[in-house]
Amino acid sequence: MSILFTYIKELVQVREHTNEPLRGTAMDELPSIKNAYLYVEDGRIVDYGSMDDLHPHPAEEVYNCENQIIAPGYVDSHTHLVFAATREKEFEDRIHGLSYEEIAARGGGILNSAAKLADMSEDDLYLQAQDRLKQLIAMGTTAIEIKSGYGLSVESEIKILRVIKRLKSENYIPIKATFLGAHAIPLAFKDDRNGYLDLIVNEMLPVIGEENLADYIDVFCEKNYFTVDEMLRIIETGSAYGLKAKVHVNQFNALGAIDAAVKAGAVSVDHLEVMTTADYESLADANTIATALPSCSFFLGLDYAPVNEMIDKNIAVALATDYNPGSTPSGNMNFVFSLACIKMKMTPQRAFNAMTVNAAHAMGLQYEVGSITRGKKAHLLFFKDIDSMAAVPYHFGHSIIDKVLVNGHHIQD
Numbered sequence: 001m002s003i004l005f006t007y008i009k010e011l012v013q014v015r016e017h018t019n020e021p022l023r024g025t026a027m028d029e030l031p032s033i034k035n036a037y038l039y040v041e042d043g044r045i046v047d048y049g050s051m052d053d054l055h056p057h058p059a060e061e062v063y064n065c066e067n068q069i070i071a072p073g074y075v076d077s078h079t080h081l082v083f084a085a086t087r088e089k090e091f092e093d094r095i096h097g098l099s100y101e102e103i104a105a106r107g108g109g110i111l112n113s114a115a116k117l118a119d120m121s122e123d124d125l126y127l128q129a130q131d132r133l134k135q136l137i138a139m140g141t142t143a144i145e146i147k148s149g150y151g152l153s154v155e156s157e158i159k160i161l162r163v164i165k166r167l168k169s170e171n172y173i174p175i176k177a178t179f180l181g182a183h184a185i186p187l188a189f190k191d192d193r194n195g196y197l198d199l200i201v202n203e204m205l206p207v208i209g210e211e212n213l214a215d216y217i218d219v220f221c222e223k224n225y226f227t228v229d230e231m232l233r234i235i236e237t238g239s240a241y242g243l244k245a246k247v248h249v250n251q252f253n254a255l256g257a258i259d260a261a262v263k264a265g266a267v268s269v270d271h272l273e274v275m276t277t278a279d280y281e282s283l284a285d286a287n288t289i290a291t292a293l294p295s296c297s298f299f300l301g302l303d304y305a306p307v308n309e310m311i312d313k314n315i316a317v318a319l320a321t322d323y324n325p326g327s328t329p330s331g332n333m334n335f336v337f338s339l340a341c342i343k344m345k346m347t348p349q350r351a352f353n354a355m356t357v358n359a360a361h362a363m364g365l366q367y368e369v370g371s372i373t374r375g376k377k378a379h380l381l382f383f384k385d386i387d388s389m390a391a392v393p394y395h396f397g398h399s400i401i402d403k404v405l406v407n408g409h410h411i412q413d
């Protein structure tokens, strides 16, 4: 199937290649073509340019897009999409003054989610997650990373990862699976943390390797969760199974995890609400992507990751949702876009680069998605009649996406 989009008001995020993540002043540029055409064949971008340069084209379908800005779909490189139940009770507890850490210390938080998930069948988990994913795609997400981590037992962690595998095969957007067995110490091991680490290393990872259930490995490196040394042990064992690391660090405390993760070759370090001078130094010029999660800061009332400071220090910054039932019950990348601009003071150019090109790097998809580039997937956002991309974060809380195309096809929501 060949499709030609003509007279596009503005074609945004057009790049010859995206082999490297964007840093420093490159984050300030959002290359685009006004009055453009875009040619798609079999779900891939084949050609684009100014209408002035369009020669007669043998496309099977032609669409006039003169009132529309078209951009690549959002790339969400950090989610916990597979969970069994929401946690409104903890939300109310926080309104009454309890902190996220206090709720966790009382047995709420991740352990609460793990208890609920243990009781849910793989089929039901799948149906719920598929429904959520459908909603996210309708809001513009066209590539997503999904973590396990609400299992915390061999059976339940594998159950989540099998659900993600099924989501991969049933959807047309790229999905990456991350094994997060080290999300919390489960109750059964509360007096034997080494026993739980051994379970991850000796029981979970061999099955994951055998069934090819994950692309990445993650650890929640934080006080009362996992130490830097424990994180390194898990990352190293994961790498023996071909899993690269994407880790939760610096959400509440700076423990030196960033330096350790960068040296261990982590693809990304995520959260970063609390940063030290040493953390900036470890990340400057590193290949590791620094992923900020502003919706989590919004929901928990935490500081926002200092993204502009990072960009000024040549750190490659990405943005993601962190969609999960505890700290971020929203998977809406449009809202992330708004928070990045309103709360983190990113320009729309910086924010959109962080949510597309750099986010694709944060999940190894830089050759597949995240820009209008020849050969990439035609996963596209068509906006309602707006004058510039700044209108997208400006209209916070509203969807101004007219259509989402996956492989060049319109997704009906």
Ligand SMILES: N=CN[C@@H](CCC(=O)O)C(=O)O
Residues within 6 Å of the ligand: 109, 110, 113, 220, 248, 251, 296, 322, 324, 325, 326, 327, 328
């Ligand atoms: N911080 C660790 N994990 C999740 C939240 C987990 C939960 O509260 O259920 C996060 O990234 O925010």
Ligand SMILES: [Zn+2]
Residues within 6 Å of the ligand: 078, 079, 080, 248, 322, 324
């Ligand atoms: Zn997370």
